[in-house]
Amino acid sequence: MTTMRFGDLRQYSDALRARSGEAVIVRFVEPRDAEALQNYFRSLSTRSRYNRFLGATNELPPSQLEQFIHIGEADRFSVIATMLVDGREIIVGEARYAFEHGSIEFGLSIDDRWQGHGIGKALLKNLECRAASFGADRLFGDTLRSNDAMIGLARKSGYAFMPTPGDWRLVRFAKHIDAEPRDIPCASWKLAAASRHLATAPLAG
Numbered sequence: 001m002t003t004m005r006f007g008d009l010r011q012y013s014d015a016l017r018a019r020s021g022e023a024v025i026v027r028f029v030e031p032r033d034a035e036a037l038q039n040y041f042r043s044l045s046t047r048s049r050y051n052r053f054l055g056a057t058n059e060l061p062p063s064q065l066e067q068f069i070h071i072g073e074a075d076r077f078s079v080i081a082t083m084l085v086d087g088r089e090i091i092v093g094e095a096r097y098a099f100e101h102g103s104i105e106f107g108l109s110i111d112d113r114w115q116g117h118g119i120g121k122a123l124l125k126n127l128e129c130r131a132a133s134f135g136a137d138r139l140f141g142d143t144l145r146s147n148d149a150m151i152g153l154a155r156k157s158g159y160a161f162m163p164t165p166g167d168w169r170l171v172r173f174a175k176h177i178d179a180e181p182r183d184i185p186c187a188s189w190k191l192a193a194a195s196r197h198l199a200t201a202p203l204a205g
Contacts, residue, residue, distance in 0.1 A: 014026045016126060017118075019118030022083060022117075024119055026123065043111065051144055075098060076096070079094065094108065095109075103140060104127070105141060107141055120153050129184050132189070132193060137176065139175050151173070155173075158175060160175070162174070181194040
C-alpha cells in the first residue's frame with residue numbers, strides 16, 4: 001500500500017445520505033475532534049459501547065483515543081460520520097479500519113438515537129469504497145454473536161459469516177472486494193484508486 005500523508009487525506013470527505021435524505025458527511029478524524037469523539041462514546045448506551053469494544057468500558061482510554069485521532073499510522077484510519085443539527089456539527093457514527101496483508105479489518109458504531117436511519121448501511125458501503133481504493137481484496141470485521149444489529153447489517157450487505165479464530169464469543173463477517181478503479185462507486189475514492197493505479201503501473205518498455 002502507498003503511504004498517504006494526512007495532508008493528502010484531508011481532501012477525502014464523502015457526502016452520504018441517511019434514509020430520510022439528510023446529508024451525512026464522513027471525514028477523517030482530526031486531533032481537534034478528541035473531546036467530541038470521547039463525548040460521542042460516552043453518550044452511547046452501555047450495550048452499544050459493549051458491542052463496539054467487545055467488553056465493558058465507559059470511554060476510550062487515553063492511549064486508545066490517541067490512536068483514534070492520529071490517522072494513517074501503521075495503516076490505521078478513523079472516520080466520523082457527522083450531521084448538521086440546528087446548525088451544529090454532531091457525530092452520529094464512527095468507524096476505524098486497518099489495512100494489512102491485502103485485507104481491511106474494521107469496526108463501526110452508530111449513535112443510538114440515529115440507529116434505524118440508514119446511516120450504518122451508508123457508512124459500511126463507504127468503507128467498501130475505501131477498501132477497493134486501497135487495493136484490498138477482502139473487508140472483514142468481528143462482532144459479538146449477540147450483536148443482532150451488526151449481524152443483520154452485514155447479512156443485508158452481502159457478507160459471509162464464519163467463526164472468529166480463537167474467540168468463541170465472536171463471529172466474523174467478510175466480503176470479497178473485486179473492483180477496478182473505474183468501478184468504485186464513491187467518486188473521491190475512485191480518483192484515489194485511479195491515482196494509485198497510475199502510480200504503481202509499470203512503465204512501457
